[in-house]
Amino acid sequence: MENQDLLEALDFLDPGTLTYEEWTIVGMGLKQAGYPVTSWEQWSARDGGRYHRGECARKWGSFRGNPNPVTENSIFKLARDHGWGGPAGHALDWNDVIDAPAAKTEGRVVDPHWLDMQELAIPAEWDPADQLVRYLQALFEPEEHVAYVTESYLRDDRYAPTKGCWDRTAGQLIEELRHYHDIHAVVGDCSPEAGAWICFNPVDGSGRSNDNVTDYRYALVECDNMELEKQQAIIRQLELPCAALVYSGGKSLHAIVRVGAPDYAEYRKRVDYLYTVCQKNGLTLDQQNRNPSRLSRMPGIVRGGKKQYLLATNLGKACWEEWRDWVEACTDDLPDTECMADVWGALPPLADPLIENVLRKGHKLLLAGPSKAGKSFALIELCICIAEGKPWLGRFNCAQGKVLYINLELDRASCLHRFKDVYDALGYPPDHVGSIDVWNLRGASVPMDKLAPRLIRRAAKKGYLAVVLDPIYKVITGDENSADQMAKFCNQFDLVCRELDCAVIYCHHHSKGLQGGKKSMDRASGSGVFARDPDAMLDMTELTPTDAIREQLHNKAACAACRELLDAHGHANAYSQDDACSRSRMLEIAKEHLGLADLRALDAAIAERKKRADSMTAWRIEGTLREFARFEPVNLWFDYPIHKLDTGLLEDLQPDIDYKAMGSRGAARRWGDKEKVSKNKSAELRTAFEACTMDGAVTVYALAEYMDLKPDTVRRRLKADGGFWVDGANVGLKEPGSRG
Incomplete structure (x- = not known):
């Protein structure tokens, strides 16, 4: 069954503007979508200059399948990249990639819905010689040589130019045109069907190749897949610095744009920039026109009964630099400045806290720590505390609301069981478990620049207070040690915050080695951007409990086991509050009130609790906050699967220091x-x-x-x-x- 949307996208694409690779992508996409080779043949034939009968069929046979095949979505993407707005009423599939709302108009100056379109001003009466004189005066100095072609030949049912002439200067041509007042008497006769061509950059008088160009002054902008009036409107509204604008006598206008490059390398860069801006603003350009020696249509010549007409000279901005600065100013998407006096008496309200004294709603939080610190469990705890409106880590009160947890690392079953285990360990009834959504993306994650727009689309109307990504190494785009690349990566979090009006919370790992000798914000792996970008950074460092602290844990474990068994057998009044803190005293009381079998059970319970105490790891959380005052470090025990506040045992411990990594520091390095x-x-x-x-x-x-x-x-x-x-x-x- 035919896909009308695909046919519409294909009809929009002009094969003459595509590279060979893009032309091949169209063929593979059509074959994968179930279309016959004739559909590719008919479409390719629109490019009369490059189409050769039978070539599509031969290439078609080489498309034999691929584990990751090119599909019709690639054709849609090509069409959109070339300015196609999509079919009317097109419903996006869940797997479609769309631009985020802020990115839809990125780099766009011209709104295609508000074009000031006017008819081309081509009069019935004209002066062909004067047309060419004005053109030459606008583009060339009198002493510069001009290359042009009036002779042509048929090639694949299409007229192509010959080598042409390049032996006269602009001054000589202008003088002869004014003398004879007959354009053909000066440049020669041409086929009335083919027309004539002219090179818009000056040459050295010995040829018209790139090597003969003496000044990289102009570039050609040509688009032939939309109405002429629309082309003209975009060119004018885009303020292109045109030395001349010529109607080709066919389907396109030729804008001769000032680029003023000092050399060929810079010319290529400026033409790439020019073509990119034009593309973003709806002009799908012929990519073959990039060369500085490219021919354009000569004004003053009749072609196929239509005039190759000079519509205007000196349009738009005066020069390349002025135009580029104007484009950059129009597309930087930055807010306007504002005067403090205007808002002094009515300052905007601050966002409410999401995590009390740590993070505001709509802001970003990074949780950093080494491997096996329980970061994922801490984030799951946070999700539950936001959903239930409970304190996180027993310390930080949370606003209540909906939260999305994006699982990038665990399989689905393990992730869901973790939520259940953490709920049970925290002792919270799941009264608001419906406020937690989980998006399991293990094996399906994509880089953050691709994930952000999909996330925004799916979460747009869910009303989340927070989106939690765990962990971010799965979606990092670029080199994590590059400040520039990581700044762009972190900007995706700002995009999500802004578009969803929610907080973004994510975790990242420490660099290798002991972290005690570093500041908390310097411990995260990779560029310092990670630590400096979020509004709140919480850093987890491991503490090494002393044997004395472990013994205290053993004492508490034994006391707790005794209390539990005594209470279960109705002897809760047999011990006092002071007794409950002494292992030896509780064991004596247990021997007095429990039988031999119960004492054996007590020994097993104590051993089990000691084993669990030995498995607990100690951690310290320090905060670097942008909106709130720094809080005192928080000491925690990770008692799988949750973190519990320390009661003071860890207060005097310090993280281990890697002195070798710190370098030579004399006595400090040797003794600490x-x-x-x-x-x-x-x-x-x-x-x-x-x-x-x-x-x-x-x-x-x-x-x-x-x-x-x-x-x-x-x-x-x-x-x-x-x-x-x-x-x-x-x-x-x-x-x-x-x-x-």
Whole structure:
């Protein structure tokens, strides 16, 4: 069945404006869509200069399939790239790629819906010789040689120019035209069907190839697949710096545009820029016209009964630089400046917080951390806390609303089970689980510049407060160490924020090595753009708990197991609040009230809880915030599958430092920060002392066993600390203010 939209797109495309590769894409797309080779033949025949009978059929046979075939969507893309606006009432498929709303008019100066179209001013009476004189005066200096062609021959049912002439200057031609007042007496006769051609750049008088061009002054803009009046309107409204505008006597206008390039390399760059701007503004140009020695239509000649007519000279901007600056100013999409006095008395309201004292609605947040820090679980926790309106990480209150989680790494089942596991671990009833949407894109993710418009389209009317992308390395476009490329990548997040009026939250990994010696915002891998672009950056660094801290966790685990079993057997009144903090005391109470079987179960429960405590990892979150004051670092335990606030055990720990990576820093490199080291040792002593008091009097030997040190080492530390007294083997805390 014929696809009318495809036929409309194909009809819009002019084969004469396409490259060989694009022409091949059309053929492959038609074959994949089920069309016969004749459809490609008939379309290709529109380019009489390059079409050869039988070539399509031979090429068609080489299209034998591909794992990633070219489809009809490629034809649609080609057509849109050449200015096609799409069929009326065209409904986009879910897999169609569309431009984001802000990008639809990117680079466009002319609105095709508001063209000031006027008829071409070609009078019935004209002066052919004067036409060419005016043209030569507009383009050339009197001493410059001009190349032109009046003789032609038939090639594949189409007239083609011969080599032509180049032995006279513009001044000589003008003088002869004024003398004879007969254009053919000066340039020679030409076929009334073929017309005549002229080279718009001066040559050296010995030929008309690129090598003969003496000044890269002009470029040719020609479009022959739309109404002449529309071509003229776009050329004029685009303010092209035209030295001359000529009606070709056929389907197109020829705009001779000033580019003023100093050399061929710069000429190519400027023509590429010119053609790109024209393309974005609806002029689908003949790509073969890029050469500086290209021929254009000579005004003052009749071709096929129609006049090759000079419509105007000196149109638009005065020069290339002025035009380019004007285009850039019109297309930079930047807002206007505003005077502070105008808004001083009525400042716009700030966006409400999404995460209290961390992130506002509509802003960006980056969560950075090393591998296995539980970043994905932290983001899932955040999604749940936004949906349920609960504090995140037990610390940061969240506004309640809808959230979209874009899963780029996990398979669908694992991702959905994670949400269930985190809900259960947090202990929240799923009252608002319907406020969480999940978009599973593992194996189907695309770079962020392609994902952003698809995301905007799908989420446009969902009312999300936040979109969470996890993780971004799956969608990074370009080199993550390139500031320029990463700035463009991060701009996609701004686009999503602006178009969906929501926050964008994403995570990224740390660079390799220990991170303790770095500032929090310098730990993320790749360019510093990652840390400096978001409005809030939260960085997770791992802490290494001491043996004393692990022992405290074991103590808590044993106490919790005892409480749970005693409560289950109706002995909740058998222990006090102080008892519940002492492992030895709780074990004594358990032996008093529980039977042998229950005590065996208690041993198993304690062992299981210790094992879980040993699997917990310690983390510190630091914030770099743009809208709020910096908060004190938050210490957490990752107790799979959620993060729990630390109760003070981790307060004195510092992240490990990679001194080799920091380079040579004398004593700091060899020994670290003595003040911090001393503080850590003091904290370890107090933690060990507190743990040992649970078993009665504290001795040097008990501390040594607890800290896994030699007794003499413990004695030296106690003496250096100054906060303890040592009497033989016994150890105690000095009273505040005591000297002995």
